[in-house]
Amino acid sequence: MYLVILGAPGAGKGTQAYRLSQALGLVHISSGELLRVAARSDTPLGSQVKNFVESGALVPDEIVIALILDRVANLDDAKGVILDGFPRNREQAASLDAALASAGRKIDKVLYVAVNENELVRRSAGRRACIKCEATYHVQDQPPKVDGVCDRCGGQLATRPDDTAERFRGRLRIYEERTAPLIDYYKAAGVLVEVNGEGPIDKVQEELVAALKGVA
Numbered sequence: 001m002y003l004v005i006l007g008a009p010g011a012g013k014g015t016q017a018y019r020l021s022q023a024l025g026l027v028h029i030s031s032g033e034l035l036r037v038a039a040r041s042d043t044p045l046g047s048q049v050k051n052f053v054e055s056g057a058l059v060p061d062e063i064v065i066a067l068i069l070d071r072v073a074n075l076d077d078a079k080g081v082i083l084d085g086f087p088r089n090r091e092q093a094a095s096l097d098a099a100l101a102s103a104g105r106k107i108d109k110v111l112y113v114a115v116n117e118n119e120l121v122r123r124s125a126g127r128r129a130c131i132k133c134e135a136t137y138h139v140q141d142q143p144p145k146v147d148g149v150c151d152r153c154g155g156q157l158a159t160r161p162d163d164t165a166e167r168f169r170g171r172l173r174i175y176e177e178r179t180a181p182l183i184d185y186y187k188a189a190g191v192l193v194e195v196n197g198e199g200p201i202d203k204v205q206e207e208l209v210a211a212l213k214g215v216a
């Protein structure tokens, strides 16, 4: 089973993808993590990724897709994968479809976690991250036990640069221009499932699992 999870920055798709992977026995492939791991690995592909990352250049789509397919080829007994953070635009989606097709595979479902813009902005304004272990909190929705202190490691909590109001608005614009068109792309392919991502994490999770009945 091949799943893709889509959603605006702050929609909670990373959290949902992780939980779905645990609940359904899937491998969660986060493109960011895939690249970080590859850059540290001692393989030809890994050293290419490292060069791009170190020079600050975007890693080309073919390399990201090669990494995904490589990860997919080494799944052991997982029931499938859930892709998080890739594809990010129509070109990447078309390249991924072509690569999967030549391996005799296809995307089975695309989960779109829908959250309105006001809520995305509210979430980002309250988000805090630990400067030591990167655990995330929210001042209203998920506060730490002690104000400003990480529950896990005692580190200091701070607003990430990406979550400052101006940067966050910029990320939303980029998402709307480049990634949101994927919703129509996958709708046309007949694989899109939309769930309301505005409720509590557990509720959203239940809806996602229900949406996958018959597939998972």
Ligand SMILES: [Zn+2]
Binding pocket: 130, 131, 132, 133, 134, 135, 150, 151, 152, 153, 154, 155
């Ligand atoms: Zn911490």
